[in-house]
Amino acid sequence: MELTPVHQHLAQTFQQMKIQEHVILKDYTTFKIGGPARFFCIVKNEDDLIEAFNFSKKNKIKMFVIGGGSNLLIADAGYDGMVIKMDISGKKYIEEGDFVKVTAGAGENWDKLVEETVEKGLYGLENLSNIPGTVGATPVQNIGAYGSEAKDVIESVYVLDIIKDEYKTLTNVECDFDYRDSFFKKNPQRYIIISVTFKLNKKGKLNFNYKDIQEALSAKKIKNPNLKQMREIIIDIRNRKLPNLKTYGTAGSFFKNVIVSSIKAKELLDKYPEMIVHAVNNKKTKIPLAWILDHVCGFRGVKKGNVGTYQNQALVLINYGNANAKEIIDLAQKMVDKVYEETGIEIEPEVEYLE
Ligand SMILES: Cc1cc2nc3c(=O)[nH]c(=O)nc-3n(C[C@H](O)[C@H](O)[C@H](O)COP(=O)(O)OP(=O)(O)OC[C@H]3O[C@@H](n4cnc5c(N)ncnc54)[C@H](O)[C@@H]3O)c2cc1C
Missing domain, CATH: 3.30.43.10 (Uridine Diphospho-n-acetylenolpyruvylglucosamine Reductase, domain 2)
Known part of the structure:
Protein backbone atom coordinates (compact mmCIF):
# COMPACT_ATOMS: atom_id res chain seq x y z
CA MET A 1 0.00 0.00 0.00
CA ASP A 87 13.60 4.36 31.18
CA ILE A 88 15.96 7.24 32.02
CA SER A 89 18.98 5.74 33.78
CA GLY A 90 22.09 7.05 35.55
CA LYS A 91 23.35 7.44 39.11
CA LYS A 92 25.52 10.06 40.76
CA TYR A 93 26.96 10.00 44.29
CA ILE A 94 28.10 13.23 46.01
CA GLU A 95 29.72 13.11 49.46
CA GLU A 96 28.89 15.80 52.02
CA GLY A 97 30.50 15.08 55.38
CA ASP A 98 28.66 12.19 57.02
CA PHE A 99 26.10 12.17 54.23
CA VAL A 100 26.04 11.05 50.61
CA LYS A 101 23.55 12.47 48.16
CA VAL A 102 22.54 9.94 45.53
CA THR A 103 20.74 11.13 42.42
CA ALA A 104 19.22 8.36 40.31
CA GLY A 105 17.40 8.47 36.98
CA ALA A 106 13.65 7.83 37.19
CA GLY A 107 13.91 4.66 35.13
CA GLU A 108 16.49 2.98 37.38
CA ASN A 109 15.32 -0.21 39.06
CA TRP A 110 14.49 0.67 42.67
CA ASP A 111 15.80 -2.45 44.35
CA LYS A 112 19.05 -2.36 42.38
CA LEU A 113 19.61 1.13 43.81
CA VAL A 114 18.85 -0.10 47.34
CA GLU A 115 21.26 -3.00 46.87
CA GLU A 116 24.01 -0.69 45.60
CA THR A 117 23.64 1.82 48.46
CA VAL A 118 23.69 -0.98 51.04
CA GLU A 119 26.84 -2.39 49.39
CA LYS A 120 28.41 1.07 49.75
CA GLY A 121 27.53 1.14 53.46
CA LEU A 122 24.98 3.94 53.13
CA TYR A 123 22.04 3.94 55.53
CA GLY A 124 18.49 4.98 54.66
CA LEU A 125 17.03 2.70 51.98
CA GLU A 126 17.56 -0.74 53.58
CA ASN A 127 14.02 -1.18 54.98
CA LEU A 128 12.62 -0.43 51.52
CA SER A 129 14.46 -3.43 50.03
CA ASN A 130 12.78 -5.66 47.47
CA ILE A 131 9.92 -3.30 46.55
CA PRO A 132 9.31 -3.67 42.81
CA GLY A 133 9.34 -0.73 40.43
CA THR A 134 11.42 2.26 39.46
CA VAL A 135 13.12 5.13 41.27
CA GLY A 136 10.77 7.66 39.60
CA ALA A 137 7.69 6.12 41.19
CA THR A 138 9.02 6.13 44.76
CA PRO A 139 7.96 9.72 45.56
CA VAL A 140 4.56 9.29 43.88
CA GLN A 141 3.00 7.13 46.55
CA ASN A 142 5.80 7.75 49.08
CA ILE A 143 6.62 4.04 49.19
CA GLY A 144 6.86 2.58 52.62
CA ALA A 145 7.62 -0.66 54.41
CA TYR A 146 8.82 -1.91 57.80
CA GLY A 147 8.71 1.45 59.52
CA SER A 148 10.44 3.47 56.76
CA GLU A 149 9.09 5.69 54.03
CA ALA A 150 10.70 7.24 50.95
CA LYS A 151 9.95 10.69 52.40
CA ASP A 152 12.49 10.06 55.20
CA VAL A 153 15.37 10.12 52.69
CA ILE A 154 14.17 12.03 49.62
CA GLU A 155 16.05 15.32 49.37
CA SER A 156 14.56 16.59 46.11
CA VAL A 157 12.78 15.52 42.94
CA TYR A 158 13.64 16.83 39.47
CA VAL A 159 10.59 17.05 37.20
CA LEU A 160 9.14 18.29 33.95
CA ASP A 161 5.99 20.31 34.70
CA ILE A 162 3.83 19.55 31.67
CA ILE A 163 1.40 22.37 32.29
CA LYS A 164 3.97 25.15 32.68
CA ASP A 165 6.28 23.40 30.20
CA GLU A 166 9.33 23.86 32.45
CA TYR A 167 11.84 21.86 34.48
CA LYS A 168 11.73 22.20 38.27
CA THR A 169 13.39 20.81 41.35
CA LEU A 170 10.94 20.17 44.17
CA THR A 171 12.24 20.04 47.73
CA ASN A 172 11.12 17.35 50.17
CA VAL A 173 8.67 19.83 51.77
CA GLU A 174 7.23 20.81 48.38
CA CYS A 175 6.55 17.12 47.68
CA ASP A 176 3.94 17.30 50.49
CA PHE A 177 4.42 13.67 51.49
CA ASP A 178 1.90 11.77 53.57
CA TYR A 179 0.96 8.11 54.10
CA ARG A 180 1.02 6.64 50.52
CA ASP A 181 0.44 10.14 49.27
CA SER A 182 2.30 13.12 47.83
CA PHE A 183 1.98 16.28 45.78
CA PHE A 184 2.42 14.06 42.68
CA LYS A 185 -0.54 11.89 43.65
CA LYS A 186 -2.68 14.95 44.35
CA ASN A 187 -1.76 16.41 40.93
CA PRO A 188 -1.83 13.27 38.80
CA GLN A 189 0.23 13.24 35.60
CA ARG A 190 1.19 16.91 35.88
CA TYR A 191 4.83 16.24 36.74
CA ILE A 192 7.04 13.79 34.92
CA ILE A 193 9.73 12.75 37.36
CA ILE A 194 13.16 12.65 35.71
CA SER A 195 15.39 11.94 38.70
CA VAL A 196 15.24 11.69 42.47
CA THR A 197 17.94 12.70 44.98
CA PHE A 198 18.21 10.77 48.24
CA LYS A 199 20.21 11.92 51.25
CA LEU A 200 21.82 8.86 52.83
CA ASN A 201 23.90 8.59 55.96
CA LYS A 202 27.33 7.02 56.28
CA LYS A 203 26.82 6.61 60.03
CA GLY A 204 23.08 5.98 60.17
CA LYS A 205 21.08 3.94 62.62
CA LEU A 206 19.07 0.88 61.68
CA ASN A 207 15.35 0.83 62.35
CA PHE A 208 14.44 -2.66 63.53
CA ASN A 209 11.47 -1.85 65.76
CA TYR A 210 8.97 -3.51 63.46
CA LYS A 211 7.51 -6.72 64.90
CA ASP A 212 8.36 -8.93 61.90
CA ILE A 213 11.98 -7.72 61.94
CA GLN A 214 12.30 -8.34 65.69
CA GLU A 215 10.97 -11.88 65.24
CA ALA A 216 13.33 -12.58 62.33
CA LEU A 217 16.31 -11.26 64.34
CA SER A 218 15.54 -13.40 67.35
CA ALA A 219 14.99 -16.49 65.12
CA LYS A 220 18.48 -15.88 63.67
CA LYS A 221 19.89 -15.03 67.10
CA ILE A 222 21.15 -11.66 65.83
CA LYS A 223 21.19 -8.85 68.40
CA ASN A 224 22.80 -6.01 66.47
CA PRO A 225 22.34 -6.52 62.75
CA ASN A 226 24.56 -4.73 60.28
CA LEU A 227 23.27 -2.98 57.17
CA LYS A 228 23.63 -6.00 54.87
CA GLN A 229 21.98 -8.33 57.39
CA MET A 230 19.11 -5.89 57.69
CA ARG A 231 18.55 -5.95 53.92
CA GLU A 232 18.73 -9.76 53.89
CA ILE A 233 16.17 -9.99 56.70
CA ILE A 234 13.76 -7.66 54.92
CA ILE A 235 14.14 -9.66 51.71
CA ASP A 236 13.51 -12.93 53.60
CA ILE A 237 10.37 -11.57 55.27
CA ARG A 238 9.02 -10.20 52.00
CA ASN A 239 9.73 -13.42 50.13
CA ARG A 240 7.76 -15.33 52.75
CA LYS A 241 4.82 -12.92 52.83
CA LEU A 242 4.48 -11.77 49.24
CA PRO A 243 3.90 -13.68 46.02
CA ASN A 244 6.71 -14.28 43.56
CA LEU A 245 6.14 -12.07 40.53
CA LYS A 246 7.45 -14.82 38.26
CA THR A 247 4.63 -17.10 39.40
CA TYR A 248 1.68 -14.76 39.96
CA GLY A 249 0.33 -11.56 38.49
CA THR A 250 -0.14 -9.00 41.27
CA ALA A 251 0.38 -5.37 42.20
CA GLY A 252 1.09 -6.10 45.87
CA SER A 253 -1.29 -4.67 48.48
CA PHE A 254 -4.40 -3.71 46.60
CA PHE A 255 -5.79 -1.51 49.39
CA LYS A 256 -4.28 1.11 51.68
CA ASN A 257 -4.16 0.46 55.40
CA VAL A 258 -6.86 2.34 57.26
CA ILE A 259 -6.43 5.26 59.60
CA VAL A 260 -9.50 5.91 61.75
CA SER A 261 -10.38 8.13 64.70
CA SER A 262 -9.31 6.75 68.08
CA ILE A 263 -13.01 6.56 69.01
CA LYS A 264 -13.70 4.31 66.03
CA ALA A 265 -10.61 2.23 66.85
CA LYS A 266 -11.87 1.73 70.43
CA GLU A 267 -15.26 0.62 69.10
CA LEU A 268 -13.54 -1.95 66.84
CA LEU A 269 -11.24 -3.12 69.64
CA ASP A 270 -14.26 -3.76 71.88
CA LYS A 271 -15.62 -5.99 69.13
CA TYR A 272 -12.29 -7.59 68.11
CA PRO A 273 -10.00 -7.45 71.20
CA GLU A 274 -7.27 -9.54 69.54
CA MET A 275 -6.73 -6.99 66.74
CA ILE A 276 -3.37 -5.14 67.05
CA VAL A 277 -3.69 -1.43 66.25
CA HIS A 278 -1.02 1.29 66.03
CA ALA A 279 -1.67 4.78 67.41
CA VAL A 280 -0.71 7.44 64.84
CA ASN A 281 -1.29 10.22 67.40
CA ASN A 282 -3.80 10.72 70.22
CA LYS A 283 -6.64 11.29 67.75
CA LYS A 284 -5.87 8.77 65.02
CA THR A 285 -5.17 5.03 64.92
CA LYS A 286 -3.91 2.77 62.13
CA ILE A 287 -6.00 -0.37 61.68
CA PRO A 288 -4.41 -3.49 60.14
CA LEU A 289 -6.58 -4.05 57.10
CA ALA A 290 -4.94 -7.40 56.30
CA TRP A 291 -6.07 -8.67 59.72
CA ILE A 292 -9.66 -7.49 59.12
CA LEU A 293 -9.76 -9.01 55.64
CA ASP A 294 -8.41 -12.27 57.05
CA HIS A 295 -10.02 -12.69 60.50
CA VAL A 296 -13.23 -10.69 60.13
CA CYS A 297 -14.10 -11.10 56.45
CA GLY A 298 -12.48 -14.47 55.63
CA PHE A 299 -10.76 -13.19 52.50
CA ARG A 300 -7.29 -14.77 52.87
CA GLY A 301 -6.49 -17.29 50.14
CA VAL A 302 -9.88 -17.12 48.40
CA LYS A 303 -9.92 -18.03 44.72
CA LYS A 304 -12.70 -17.61 42.19
CA GLY A 305 -12.00 -18.29 38.54
CA ASN A 306 -8.87 -16.46 37.50
CA VAL A 307 -8.62 -14.20 40.51
CA GLY A 308 -8.21 -14.37 44.27
CA THR A 309 -6.24 -13.20 47.26
CA TYR A 310 -2.80 -14.49 48.22
CA GLN A 311 -2.70 -17.41 50.65
CA ASN A 312 -0.29 -15.58 53.00
CA GLN A 313 -1.71 -12.07 52.73
CA ALA A 314 -5.35 -11.11 52.11
CA LEU A 315 -4.44 -7.56 51.01
CA VAL A 316 -2.73 -8.93 47.92
CA LEU A 317 -4.98 -9.63 44.94
CA ILE A 318 -3.75 -12.20 42.46
CA ASN A 319 -4.18 -12.84 38.76
CA TYR A 320 -3.92 -16.63 38.69
CA GLY A 321 -3.65 -16.86 34.93
CA ASN A 322 -5.69 -15.06 32.36
CA ALA A 323 -7.61 -12.66 34.55
CA ASN A 324 -8.92 -9.42 33.15
CA ALA A 325 -9.28 -6.07 34.90
CA LYS A 326 -13.02 -6.51 35.35
CA GLU A 327 -12.55 -9.72 37.35
CA ILE A 328 -10.08 -7.96 39.66
CA ILE A 329 -12.40 -4.96 40.07
CA ASP A 330 -15.37 -7.23 40.87
CA LEU A 331 -13.40 -9.04 43.59
CA ALA A 332 -12.06 -5.75 44.99
CA GLN A 333 -15.60 -4.34 45.13
CA LYS A 334 -16.80 -7.41 47.05
CA MET A 335 -14.00 -6.83 49.55
CA VAL A 336 -14.87 -3.13 49.90
CA ASP A 337 -18.54 -3.99 50.52
CA LYS A 338 -17.81 -6.76 53.02
CA VAL A 339 -15.38 -4.64 55.08
CA TYR A 340 -17.96 -1.85 55.21
CA GLU A 341 -20.73 -4.26 56.19
CA GLU A 342 -18.66 -5.79 59.01
CA THR A 343 -16.81 -2.74 60.36
CA GLY A 344 -18.34 0.41 58.89
CA ILE A 345 -14.90 1.28 57.43
CA GLU A 346 -14.61 2.54 53.85
CA ILE A 347 -11.42 1.15 52.35
CA GLU A 348 -9.55 2.68 49.42
CA PRO A 349 -7.40 1.09 46.73
CA GLU A 350 -3.66 1.69 46.82
CA VAL A 351 -3.30 0.37 43.28
CA GLU A 352 -4.08 2.91 40.58
CA TYR A 353 -6.62 2.12 37.85
CA LEU A 354 -5.67 3.34 34.37
CA GLU A 355 -8.45 3.52 31.77
C1 LIG B 1 4.80 -7.72 45.16
C2 LIG B 1 4.68 -6.23 45.39
C3 LIG B 1 5.04 -5.68 46.60
C4 LIG B 1 4.93 -4.31 46.83
N1 LIG B 1 5.30 -3.81 48.05
C5 LIG B 1 5.19 -2.49 48.30
C6 LIG B 1 5.58 -1.96 49.57
O1 LIG B 1 6.03 -2.67 50.46
N2 LIG B 1 5.43 -0.62 49.77
C7 LIG B 1 4.95 0.21 48.80
O2 LIG B 1 4.85 1.42 49.05
N3 LIG B 1 4.59 -0.27 47.58
C8 LIG B 1 4.70 -1.58 47.31
N4 LIG B 1 4.32 -2.08 46.08
C9 LIG B 1 3.77 -1.17 45.07
C10 LIG B 1 4.80 -0.67 44.01
O3 LIG B 1 5.89 -1.56 43.91
C11 LIG B 1 5.32 0.72 44.34
O4 LIG B 1 4.26 1.63 44.42
C12 LIG B 1 6.33 1.21 43.29
O5 LIG B 1 6.93 2.41 43.70
C13 LIG B 1 5.69 1.41 41.91
O6 LIG B 1 6.75 1.62 41.00
P1 LIG B 1 6.55 1.47 39.44
O7 LIG B 1 7.77 1.97 38.78
O8 LIG B 1 6.17 0.07 39.13
O9 LIG B 1 5.34 2.47 39.18
P2 LIG B 1 4.07 2.27 38.23
O10 LIG B 1 3.20 1.19 38.79
O11 LIG B 1 4.50 2.14 36.83
O12 LIG B 1 3.36 3.68 38.43
C14 LIG B 1 2.77 4.01 39.67
C15 LIG B 1 2.40 5.49 39.67
O13 LIG B 1 3.57 6.27 39.61
C16 LIG B 1 3.54 7.13 38.45
N5 LIG B 1 4.88 7.21 37.93
C17 LIG B 1 5.76 6.21 37.70
N6 LIG B 1 6.91 6.70 37.24
C18 LIG B 1 6.77 8.04 37.14
C19 LIG B 1 7.59 9.11 36.71
N7 LIG B 1 8.82 8.92 36.29
N8 LIG B 1 7.09 10.36 36.73
C20 LIG B 1 5.83 10.60 37.19
N9 LIG B 1 5.00 9.63 37.61
C21 LIG B 1 5.46 8.37 37.59
C22 LIG B 1 2.56 6.47 37.50
O14 LIG B 1 2.01 7.40 36.61
C23 LIG B 1 1.55 5.91 38.47
O15 LIG B 1 0.71 6.96 38.87
C24 LIG B 1 4.44 -3.46 45.82
C25 LIG B 1 4.08 -4.01 44.57
C26 LIG B 1 4.20 -5.38 44.37
C27 LIG B 1 3.83 -5.94 43.03
Missing part, protein backbone atom coordinates in the same frame (compact mmCIF):
# COMPACT_ATOMS: atom_id res chain seq x y z
CA GLU A 2 1.27 3.48 -0.88
CA LEU A 3 1.46 5.90 1.99
CA THR A 4 -0.19 9.30 1.60
CA PRO A 5 2.09 12.28 2.36
CA VAL A 6 0.39 12.71 5.75
CA HIS A 7 0.96 9.05 6.66
CA GLN A 8 4.53 9.24 5.35
CA HIS A 9 5.13 12.21 7.62
CA LEU A 10 3.60 10.43 10.64
CA ALA A 11 5.54 7.22 9.91
CA GLN A 12 8.78 9.23 9.76
CA THR A 13 7.93 11.00 12.98
CA PHE A 14 7.13 7.69 14.74
CA GLN A 15 10.37 6.15 13.49
CA GLN A 16 12.41 9.11 14.72
CA MET A 17 10.74 9.11 18.13
CA LYS A 18 10.31 5.37 18.45
CA ILE A 19 6.61 5.91 19.09
CA GLN A 20 4.67 2.71 18.66
CA GLU A 21 0.94 2.25 18.22
CA HIS A 22 -1.55 -0.20 19.78
CA VAL A 23 0.98 -1.69 22.21
CA ILE A 24 -0.48 -4.24 24.61
CA LEU A 25 0.19 -2.94 28.11
CA LYS A 26 -0.21 -6.09 30.18
CA ASP A 27 3.41 -7.01 29.51
CA TYR A 28 4.48 -3.73 31.10
CA THR A 29 2.68 -4.44 34.39
CA THR A 30 3.25 -6.90 37.24
CA PHE A 31 -0.51 -7.69 37.32
CA LYS A 32 -0.13 -8.92 33.70
CA ILE A 33 -3.44 -7.28 32.87
CA GLY A 34 -4.35 -4.49 30.46
CA GLY A 35 -5.34 -3.70 26.89
CA PRO A 36 -3.48 -1.59 24.32
CA ALA A 37 -2.07 1.93 24.51
CA ARG A 38 -3.05 3.99 21.46
CA PHE A 39 0.53 5.38 21.46
CA PHE A 40 3.48 4.04 23.40
CA CYS A 41 7.04 5.18 23.74
CA ILE A 42 10.07 4.15 25.78
CA VAL A 43 11.89 7.25 27.00
CA LYS A 44 15.64 6.77 27.58
CA ASN A 45 16.74 10.38 28.02
CA GLU A 46 15.43 13.93 28.32
CA ASP A 47 15.45 14.45 24.53
CA ASP A 48 13.14 11.42 24.06
CA LEU A 49 10.92 12.81 26.80
CA ILE A 50 10.65 16.24 25.18
CA GLU A 51 9.86 14.68 21.81
CA ALA A 52 7.13 12.48 23.29
CA PHE A 53 5.77 15.45 25.23
CA ASN A 54 5.76 17.75 22.16
CA PHE A 55 4.13 15.06 20.03
CA SER A 56 1.35 14.57 22.61
CA LYS A 57 0.88 18.31 23.07
CA LYS A 58 0.76 19.06 19.34
CA ASN A 59 -1.71 16.28 18.66
CA LYS A 60 -3.70 16.91 21.87
CA ILE A 61 -3.12 13.37 23.12
CA LYS A 62 -3.34 12.70 26.85
CA MET A 63 -0.26 11.18 28.48
CA PHE A 64 0.40 8.68 31.25
CA VAL A 65 3.86 7.81 32.60
CA ILE A 66 4.61 4.30 33.78
CA GLY A 67 7.66 2.87 35.49
CA GLY A 68 7.65 -0.85 36.30
CA GLY A 69 3.83 -1.03 36.26
CA SER A 70 3.83 -2.58 39.74
CA ASN A 71 1.18 -0.32 41.23
CA LEU A 72 -1.20 -0.28 38.29
CA LEU A 73 -4.33 -2.05 37.11
CA ILE A 74 -4.85 -1.26 33.45
CA ALA A 75 -8.32 -1.43 31.90
CA ASP A 76 -9.14 -4.24 29.48
CA ALA A 77 -9.92 -1.60 26.83
CA GLY A 78 -6.45 -0.11 27.35
CA TYR A 79 -5.58 3.57 27.29
CA ASP A 80 -6.60 5.93 24.49
CA GLY A 81 -3.55 8.16 24.79
CA MET A 82 0.23 8.14 24.97
CA VAL A 83 1.87 5.84 27.50
CA ILE A 84 5.41 6.92 28.30
CA LYS A 85 7.50 4.09 29.70
CA MET A 86 10.15 5.82 31.82
